[in-house]
Every structure is written in C-alpha cells, then in structure tokens.
Amino acid sequence: MHSPATPTTAADADDPLRRERDHLHSSRAALRTMREDAESLDISDVAGTWVTQQVLHDQIQRRIAALADLAHTPLFFGRLDFLHAVSGDESEGAGGERFYIGRRHVHDAVGDPMVIDWRAPVSQTFYRASRKDPMDIAKRRRFGYTGGELTAYEDENLSDPAEHQQASALLAAEIEKPRVGPMRDIVATIQPEQDEIVRADVSGTVCVQGAPGTGKTAVGLHRVAYLLYAHRERLAKAGTLVIGPNSSFLSYIEQVLPALGELEVAQATVQELVAHVEVRGTDSAEAARIKGDARLAEVLRRAVRDGITLPTEPLVVTRGSRRWRLPVYELTEIIEELAGREVRYGAAMESLPQRIAHAVLVKMEHAGEAPDDRVQDAVARAREVRALVKACWPPVDPAKLVLRLLSEPEFLARCAEGILDEQEQRAIARPKPARSVKTAPWTAADAVLVDEARDLVQRTPSLGHVVLDEAQDLSPMQYRAVGRRCTTGSATVLGDLAQGTTPWATASWPEALHHLGKAGAHVEELTTGFRVPEQVIAYASRLLPAIAPGLAPATSIRTGQDSLTIRHVGADELVAAVLTACREALAREGSTGLIVADARVPLFEAALAGAGLAFLTPGTETTAEARLTLVPASLAKGLEYDYVVLDEPAAVVAGEPDGRTGLRRLYVALTRAVSGLTVLHEQPLPAQLA
Numbered sequence: 001m002h003s004p005a006t007p008t009t010a011a012d013a014d015d016p017l018r019r020e021r022d023h024l025h026s027s028r029a030a031l032r033t034m035r036e037d038a039e040s041l042d043i044s045d046v047a048g049t050w051v052t053q054q055v056l057h058d059q060i061q062r063r064i065a066a067l068a069d070l071a072h073t074p075l076f077f078g079r080l081d082f083l084h085a086v087s088g089d090e091s092e093g094a095g096g097e098r099f100y101i102g103r104r105h106v107h108d109a110v111g112d113p114m115v116i117d118w119r120a121p122v123s124q125t126f127y128r129a130s131r132k133d134p135m136d137i138a139k140r141r142r143f144g145y146t147g148g149e150l151t152a153y154e155d156e157n158l159s160d161p162a163e164h165q166q167a168s169a170l171l172a173a174e175i176e177k178p179r180v181g182p183m184r185d186i187v188a189t190i191q192p193e194q195d196e197i198v199r200a201d202v203s204g205t206v207c208v209q210g211a212p213g214t215g216k217t218a219v220g221l222h223r224v225a226y227l228l229y230a231h232r233e234r235l236a237k238a239g240t241l242v243i244g245p246n247s248s249f250l251s252y253i254e255q256v257l258p259a260l261g262e263l264e265v266a267q268a269t270v271q272e273l274v275a276h277v278e279v280r281g282t283d284s285a286e287a288a289r290i291k292g293d294a295r296l297a298e299v300l301r302r303a304v305r306d307g308i309t310l311p312t313e314p315l316v317v318t319r320g321s322r323r324w325r326l327p328v329y330e331l332t333e334i335i336e337e338l339a340g341r342e343v344r345y346g347a348a349m350e351s352l353p354q355r356i357a358h359a360v361l362v363k364m365e366h367a368g369e370a371p372d373d374r375v376q377d378a379v380a381r382a383r384e385v386r387a388l389v390k391a392c393w394p395p396v397d398p399a400k401l402v403l404r405l406l407s408e409p410e411f412l413a414r415c416a417e418g419i420l421d422e423q424e425q426r427a428i429a430r431p432k433p434a435r436s437v438k439t440a441p442w443t444a445a446d447a448v449l450v451d452e453a454r455d456l457v458q459r460t461p462s463l464g465h466v467v468l469d470e471a472q473d474l475s476p477m478q479y480r481a482v483g484r485r486c487t488t489g490s491a492t493v494l495g496d497l498a499q500g501t502t503p504w505a506t507a508s509w510p511e512a513l514h515h516l517g518k519a520g521a522h523v524e525e526l527t528t529g530f531r532v533p534e535q536v537i538a539y540a541s542r543l544l545p546a547i548a549p550g551l552a553p554a555t556s557i558r559t560g561q562d563s564l565t566i567r568h569v570g571a572d573e574l575v576a577a578v579l580t581a582c583r584e585a586l587a588r589e590g591s592t593g594l595i596v597a598d599a600r601v602p603l604f605e606a607a608l609a610g611a612g613l614a615f616l617t618p619g620t621e622t623t624a625e626a627r628l629t630l631v632p633a634s635l636a637k638g639l640e641y642d643y644v645v646l647d648e649p650a651a652v653v654a655g656e657p658d659g660r661t662g663l664r665r666l667y668v669a670l671t672r673a674v675s676g677l678t679v680l681h682e683q684p685l686p687a688q689l690a
C-alpha cells in the first residue's frame with residue numbers, strides 16, 4: 001500500500017497520490033457544478049398543467065438530492081486501467097481506457113465522465129477481474145480514505161504474470177471497520193460471488209441461502225440499486241419494495257439505498273403490507289401455523305365463492321311495451337361459465353350484468369329488433385338484472401368473510417371440507433364470535449387471510465421488484481401475500497434456514513419459492529462470512545446439526561484470535577458479571593449489543609439504569625456517544641454490533657415454544673458480533689455448546 005509518510009505538496013506534481021487527489025478534487029468540483037446546474041433549472045416557462053409542473057419540480061429536487069456530495073463518502077473508490085480501449089457499449093460513453101469507479105456518475109463541463117457509476121457495465125470488471133481471468137485489466141487500483149481524505153492506494157497488476165496474488169490490505173481494512181450507526185453500503189468491496197447476485201438478470205427471481213453475516217441483506221439492497229440503474233424506466237414506474245422482519249431492522253438498513261442515490265425504494269414489514277385490519281389479538285402457535293398453511297388459500301377460495309347461487313326463476317326484463325325473458329337454463333349457463341373461469345370474483349361480478357344483457361339482446365335480435373350498445377348498457381343496469389346479480393353473485397367484503405369463516409363453525413366446515421380436519425378447524429375457530437370487523441381481535445395471521453381474500457376479489461397490483469429479507473420466517477400464506485405483489489415483476493429472496501424461528505419456518509427453498517409463485521427460481525448459496533469472527537462462527541455452528549442438518553458451516557474472513565469468551569458465573573453473580581462485560585466492551589471502539597432473553601429485558605433495564613449505563617433500544621441509531629443497545633433476543637435478527645454480550649443462553653432457548661426453535665434463536669444471538677462475543681451463564685449451556 002502507498003501511504004505518504006509526509007504530506008504531499010504542490011511540488012510533488014508527479015506523485016501518483018497527488019494526481020489521484022487532484023482527480024478527486026476536480027471530480028468534486030464537477031459534481032458541484034452538476035448540482036448547481038440542477039438547482040438553477042428554471043421550469044417556470046415550461047408549458048403544462050400545474051400537475052406536470054409539480055412532477056417536474058419533484059424530479060429536479062430528487063436529482064439535486066442525488067447529487068449531494070457527502071463529505072465522508074468517497075466519490076470514487078477504485079480505478080481500472082484497461083489494456084485495450086473498451087467498446088462503446090460497455091464504457092457508457094467513457095471512451096478511454098482508464099475509469100474511476102464510484103457511487104455515482106460524474107462528468108466534466110463537456111460531458112466527459114470523471115467517475116463511472118459502480119453499476120455501469122464497465123464497473124463489473126472492477127468486482128470480477130482476477131489474476132486467473134484479468135478481463136483485459138492491466139491495473140486495478142483501490143483507494144483508501146481517512147475521514148473523507150484520499151490517503152492511500154493499492155495496485156494489482158492483474159495481467160502481469162510476475163506479480164503474485166496478495167491479500168488486499170485496503171479491502172481488509174474497509175471490511176473490518178468498526179461498526180457504529182446504521183448499516184453502510186459495501187460498493188467498494190462487493191465480492192465476485194456477491195456481484196453475480198447483485199447483477200443477476202431482472203426478469204428472474206433469485207433466492208439466496210446464506211449463513212449469518214454472509215452479506216445477504218447487503219447484496220439484496222445493492223441489487224435493488226443495480227436494477228433501478230439498469231432498468232430505471234420500468235422499475236421506477238412499477239415500484240420496488242424491500243421487505244424486512246420488523247421496524248428495528250428496517251431502521252437499521254434504511255440509509256443504505258439513499259447513500260447509493262436511490263431515494264424511492266419503499267420499505268415495509270409483511271405485517272404492514274397486509275394491514276387491512278387492526279391487529280390486536282394473538283394466536284396460539286398451533287392456530288397460527290394452520291392459518292399460515294397454504295391449504296387455507298383453497299378454503300378461502302371456496303368461501304369467497306360460497307355465495308354464488310344458481311337462479312330458480314327466469315329473468316324478465318321490461319323495455320317499453322315489451323317484456324324479454326331469459327329462461328333459468330340460460331342464466332345457469334352464463335353463471336356456470338363465468339364461475340369456471342379464472343377471473344377475480346369482483347371482476348366476474350362486474351361483468352355478469354353485461355353478459356346477461358347480451359343474452360337479452362340476442363333475444364331482441366331474434367325478434368327482429370336492432371338494439372345497439374346503449375340498449376345493452378341500459379338492460380345491464382335494469383333493476384331486475386341488478387337484483388338477479390346481487391342474489392346469484394353477491395358482493396364479498398373480504399374482512400367480513402374471514403371473520404365469518406373463523407366465527408361460524410358450519411361455514412368453516414363447508415369451506416374446509418376435505419382440506420382441514422375437524423381438529424384443525426376447531427383450532428382456528430374463534431372461541432367467541434366477534435361482533436364486527438372493527439372490534440374483532442384480529443391476529444397477524446388473520447390479516448394475511450384477509451389479504452388473500454381481497455386478492456381473490458380484486459387483483460393486487462404488482463410491483464417491479466421485491467426484495468424479501470429474512471424470508472425463512474414467513475408462512476406459506478405470507479409468501480403468497482408477497483408473491484402477489486410481484487406477479488408481473490421479480491423477487492430477490494434472502495434467508496437462512498438455520499435462523500428460522502417461527503413455528504412455520506421454511507424447511508426448503510424450492511417449497512418457499514413455490515408458495516411465492518416463483519417455482520424454479522435459482523437458489524444461490526453464500527458461504528463466506530463478513531461479520532462474525534472465525535472462532536465465533538465455528539462455536540455457533542456446533543448448533544447446526546440440531547437446527548438445520550443439511551447446512552454447511554460458514555467460513556469467515558475474520559480470523560482474529562480471542563474473539564470469544566465464555567464465562568460461567570456463580571449463583572446471583574450473573575447480572576453484575578454482565579454489567580462488567582458491557583463496561584469492558586464499551587471501553588473499546590464501536591457498538592455494543594447486550595442480548596438477553598425477552599423475559600429478562602425488564603431485569604436488565606433496571607440493572608443498566610441502576611449502574612448508570614445509558615442504553616438504546618434496537619433500531620435507534622448508535623452514535624459515538626451512545627453505543628450500548630439492550631437487545632431482546634427476539635429482535636436480534638439481521639442486526640450486528642462490534643461487541644456482543646450474551647446473557648444466559650439457557651433463558652434464550654427457554655423463551656421459545658420448542659427446543660429446536662430455542663436453539664435457532666440462540667444461533668441468531670450468537671452470530672451478531674463483529675469483533676468479539678462474551679457469553680455469560682449461570683445455568684448449564686445447551687449440550688451442543690458445553
């Protein structure tokens with residue numbers, strides 16, 4: 001690595017570092033000019049309505065925001081020197097043989113690029129070129145920054161057979177930076193196997209199985225940013241969405257995409273997606289499991305169509321002095337034909353009057369009349385026709401329907417016949433029938449059923465791309481809810497079977513993808529860990545045979561020693577020992593997470609307060625001043641801290657309804673640390689870890 005021992009001066013015009021700093025300086029100036037240009041755009045003369053003006057104004061504001069020069073975010077992090085000129089397609093107008101790779105495109109006054117967006121085709125080479133396959137690269141240069149200042153660079157002469165492969169110190173330093181604050185982007189250090197997933201084709205759904213800390217979340221977020229760059233028109237219009245397990249997790253990741261210049265990606269939990277009813281109740285694990293079972297989709301389909309009845313009397317429509325009659329068998333044919341089609345219930349209901357009116361029109365024509373479309377519309381709106389449609393194809397209110405299904409055992413029995421056995425029906429039936437949709441104690445699983453019923457009535461609009469993180473915890477019915485939000489788009493499904501902690505957790509990815517409506521999607525595996533030190537992941541992986549027998553343990557790029565401490569303490573000494581461990585961790589740089597069983601949270605809230613140790617709740621940003629977070633085990637998923645103090649593993653395991661889920665919860669807790677993990681226990685450790 002080249003790091004100048006003494007500061008460079010103007011006299012060092014030939015010093016390569018000096019030249020790179022100059023390029024940084026002029027790139028920043030160019031970015032400023034681009035921003036000023038955007039700010040000075042005057043749209044007052046642009047013709048158009050107030051609405052189009054407003055849209056244009058918003059677009060310009062977004063562009064200005066995207067062109068912000070963030071002081072601590074380097075404008076470029078790499079340079080590529082090609083052996084030959086790059087073809088026009090790939091270079092995106094860059095034309096030359098040398099490219100600076102950064103977070104966004106920056107061009108000079110005449111439009112020549114000074115920094116190329118990391119997502120441009122030519123940048124792919126930066127992430128993928130290797131000594132084995134140099135991809136026409138003579139030199140790959142990585143830059144090191146200290147507080148926004150370019151202070152070092154490092155070269156790999158990939159096409160020089162005499163040069164030996166060396167581990168990159170800058171890469172290692174970047175990956176090993178202490179963690180404070182929210183999740184950061186990884187554009188400077190995306191690894192080749194991650195890049196393959198990031199740039200996978202937009203039309204296909206990708207599923208990533210990866211051990212803790214292998215970068216699944218990071219890859220998913222960079223993939224949306226990449227897809228928005230490569231398919232901006234289509235995706236910006238259709239919309240993109242990142243789905244995470246809870247709001248703490250979403251706040252932890254919410255700044256990554258804006259830092260990459262993408263401000264328009266929506267974020268939500270599955271619960272928020274299906275929030276059509278107010279969730280106030282909880283289900284037993286058994287009831288929730290059955291309600292989340294994919295078989296419920298057929299039960300609901302039957303329930304929605306349960307009201308369809310065939311007419312018993314002919315339809316008589318009066319027009320002027322004449323009466324037109326449609327016999328029962330004709331009406332029956334129309335309704336049966338419609339019921340046999342795979343159209344949404346609501347769409348069918350809307351088309352039924354026209355179909356009936358059409359049959360009446362045919363009668364008129366046979367009688368020698370020449371009715372036109374207006375007559376058909378009038379017949380369709382006739383009182384007699386509306387009454388018939390209401391009786392034979394009644395409107396369905398999805399929430400009321402689900403409420404009825406759960407409250408009326410006979411109705412449930414009819415819809416679930418041959419699908420759910422009696423015991424299963426009893427398990428999901430409400431003990432007390434609820435009076436109304438508003439007052440019913442809806443549960444999270446009920447809300448998903450309502451969402452399914454809504455979709456049976458009216459098609460749910462599809463987005464362009466959906467990233468589903470921590471997917472392993474979704475029930476089949478939740479997968480369906482996500483799947484209908486990307487029927488015409490694609491998805492990135494991220495998860496780890498070993499971290500599934502719901503009673504219905506995913507057992508196999510092909511099955512999950514089937515429920516998502518993306519059967520046959522590619523399943524990729526990431527196995528290199530970037531978070532958890534080798535020692536710690538090896539320890540946690542001892543649980544794998546019990547929690548996910550088919551999965552191989554992850555490796556880690558962090559090989560540092562002394563990252564794991566396990567301490568057994570005597571009776572009544574645990575809380576004090578935990579507080580001491582927290583103080584020790586806080587004496588070092590970076591964030592500290594104290595993970596405790598949910599039931600022990602109040603105990604530690606009091607203990608920390610009593611000891612004068614200020615602490616945050618998960619999802620609140622850690623800062624240099626506030627670095628300790630008290631994390632209930634149930635919220636630890638997806639988060640990370642430099643140092644983790646884990647209190648009483650046996651209590652974490654005991655907090656779950658069954659042993660395997662308990663060990664999985666513990667596996668999640670054990671894999672949150674970046675630099676060091678301290679496990680403190682009074683009770684015996686689970687056998688696998690003893």
Ligand SMILES: Nc1ncnc2c1ncn2[C@@H]1O[C@H](COP(=O)(O)OP(=O)(O)OP(=O)(O)O)[C@@H](O)[C@H]1O
Pocket residue numbers: 174175184185186189190191194210211212213214215216217218219496530531637638639640671
């Ligand atoms: N290529 C990379 N360069 C630098 N840091 C990386 C890279 N890949 C992942 N990381 C970092 O490793 C940490 C773990 O990544 P991430 O949270 O995406 O993993 P995960 O697989 O989603 O983990 P979990 O299963 O625990 O949710 C993050 O701090 C992330 O920024």
